[in-house]
Amino acid sequence: MCAKSKSIYNVLTRWRDFRLKLLFEGILIGLLSGILVVMFRLLLEKAELLREKLYALMHVTSPLLTVMWFIALVLISYILSFIVRKEPMAGGSGIPQVKGILMGKLKMNWLRVIIGKFIGGVMAIGAGLSLGREGPSVQLGAAVGQGVSRLLGRLRIEEKYLITCGSSAGLAAAFNAPLAGAIFALEELHKNFSPVVLTSAVAASLTADLVTQQFFGQKPIFDFSILPTLPIKYYFYLISLGVIIGILGVVFNWFLIRTLQIYSKLTWLPDQLKPAIPLLAGGILGFVLPEALGGGNNLINALGQVRYSLLMLVLLLVVKFLFTMVSYGSGVPGGIFLPMLVIGALAGDIYGNVVVQYLHMNPQYIGNFVVFAMAAYFTSVVKAPVTGSILIMEMTGSFSHLFALVTVSMTAYIVSDVLKSKPVYDILLERSLKRRKMAVDLPEDSNKCISEISVCVGSTLSGKRIRDIEWPPHCLLVGIRRGEAELIPRGDTRIYSGDCLIVLSDDSHVMQIRSTLYLITGNVTI
Known part of the structure; x- marks a missing residue:
């Protein structure tokens, strides 16, 4: 050996x-x-x-x-x-x-x-x-x-x-x-x-x-710690916010990919000057709308303390959205995580102001919609509702709003799913692999990967012996964890719901194998 x-x-x-x-x-x-x-x-x-x-x-x-x-x-x-x-x-x-x-x-x-x-x-x-x-x-x-x-x-x-x-x-x-x-x-x-x-x-x-x-220090990133709890009677507004933000998140993904495509077609412009497009645009914005510059952490905090006019909020939303597209499309080091939250916060503030002005909601809850919209926008774009809810809860220090955060996040997730929008990071990865002219399946190599996959209640594997199961090719079942016990798999070993399967595979086949195993074990990928 x-x-x-x-x-x-x-x-x-x-x-x-x-x-x-x-x-x-x-x-x-x-x-x-x-x-x-x-x-x-x-x-x-x-x-x-x-x-x-x-x-x-x-x-x-x-x-x-x-x-x-x-x-x-x-x-x-x-x-x-x-x-x-x-x-x-x-x-x-x-x-x-x-x-x-x-x-x-x-x-x-x-x-x-x-x-x-x-x-x-x-x-x-x-x-x-x-x-x-x-x-x-x-x-x-x-x-x-x-x-x-x-x-x-x-x-x-x-x-x-x-x-x-x-x-x-x-x-x-x-x-x-x-x-x-x-x-x-x-x-x-x-x-x-x-x-x-x-x-x-x-x-x-x-x-x-x-x-x-x-x-x-120990303070949260965003200063929204004194938000009142949103009454149940306002949850209809929360659902409608999730629907709107879900649609806006799909628009974000669409625009981001289109922007990247536009940059790739600027063959007449040297690569060294492509980042100059957003940099010079930012130089102008620094004189006319400095709030749109940078990631936007200070702008989100300002939304919790200052009441902007509806027109100003719309202007900030449009400019921040377009400037984020142009900035990220240039390909320079930097993410869309925080700008994404800023766009969501601005959309939530606009929504809250509209509901207050035209539907006579109590204005003290506008800040709630700012926070909830951040979680919803993140969820719609990234399609990770649990992360979005917990992230915003930790960043704002608003630990009493978890139920509302999950509600609006799941609503936005369902909307983006119905509209068949893919997670933005998956889209960006797929595009990167295509640009590198890489096939979907890489050639086999000697690197190995271990996957842990749980057998869910109702799985077709439950009660079956290992020898009777049609396993995916290019993988090996090397262990079973049942509670605190760790079993060595043999042909006559039976698998039960709640078992955790430990599977060894090649790097080049790991995603295909996981997808197959998720299906037969009854998992729904999150």
């Missing part, structure tokens, strides 16, 4: 020890990811403060400073293009890239990604582009997870768990939301429930959040 095969064998035969080791490695990755994302956030804050001071100076000084600023924006465009050209995985959000890595369809050089994403993200968002820090933070955390795996000489089986830990830690540190970070790993990255992923991701997320709290 070769050394690599022996190592895989040891993992499978000592599964309980493997899970415990992942827990401690998750803590280590959470610590390192938390420190890296804290540095990222601190530099972004400094860059945004510098930008605000610069615009204040340009309003009172000679036009020469303005000319120099626009020249600097063109130079930033060249630098960002250079970063993306040298390391393509550093461009864009980062979340589709992480999903591709976990699926075995993409490969990442962890050190180059950390350097490129960190520097590029600070420059792009700091210069005023409507991009978020959260996608880059997820990818930075994933790169830390891969780096720890490579430096410690871990197997590829273990590496994917560590990448997931880093992704969870990155989101937790970016949003001060440890629970959402762990749920994000299950619902969006893996799209199934795995106890191993859950425990290690929770360890990483909590550790990263503790690091973040040391620098940014």
Whole structure:
């Protein structure tokens, strides 16, 4: 038996020890990811403060400073293009890239990604582009997870768990939301429930959040902590909000892909100058509508404290939406996570003002619709209702509104599902793979992947012997967890509802195998 095969064998035969080791490695990755994302956030804050001071100076000084600023924006465009050209995985959000890595369809050089994403993200968002820090933070955390795996000489089986830990830690540190970070790993990255992923991701997320709290305090990201509880009599408005936001989320996905297509057709424009389009547009917005610049964290907080006119809210919504499209379409490092929440918040504020003015709802509940619309918009675009609800609950500190958040999120999810809208990160990943001219199924390689799949009540597998089941090709059932007991599968072993199947497969077949097993075990992928 070769050394690599022996190592895989040891993992499978000592599964309980493997899970415990992942827990401690998750803590280590959470610590390192938390420190890296804290540095990222601190530099972004400094860059945004510098930008605000610069615009204040340009309003009172000679036009020469303005000319120099626009020249600097063109130079930033060249630098960002250079970063993306040298390391393509550093461009864009980062979340589709992480999903591709976990699926075995993409490969990442962890050190180059950390350097490129960190520097590029600070420059792009700091210069005023409507991009978020959260996608880059997820990818930075994933790169830390891969780096720890490579430096410690871990197997590829273990590496994917560590990448997931880093992704969870990155989101937790970016949003001060440890629970959402762990749920994000299950619902969006893996799209199934795995106890191993859950425990290690929770360890990483909590550790990263503790690091973040040391620098940014324990307050939630958004200041909506005194929201009153929405009365049941207003839940009709909540349902209609979910329907409207669900439609707007589908529009977001459609426009985003169309924008990317338009950029790809600008063959007459050098790649080095494509980021200059949003950068120069942002330079103009800095004079006429500075609220639209950057990710938009301050704008969301302002919505909870200031009552904008309906006309101003509509203007902000349209400009923020279009500027986000143009910014992300350029392909520079930066995500759509936070701008997406800003657009949802603005739409919720508009909806709340309309309901107050024309349907005479109590105006004290407008802030509720701002918060609920963020969760609904995230759900409609990403199609991850649990993550959306928990994320907004943690970010706002509004823990008494979970029922309302779930209600509006599920409504938006159903609407987007009826309209056959795909999750935005899946769309972006699929588009990225097509541009790289990669087939749907990669050639077989020697990397192995472990999947944990639960047998649901009512599954056709329940009560059957292993030898009587038609298993998908290219996979091997290597273990069964029944409660706390771990069984070695044999031909006459029977499978029952509640069992957790541990399946070994090649990277190149893992998604096809999981889809087949979800079907026969009675799972509905989340």
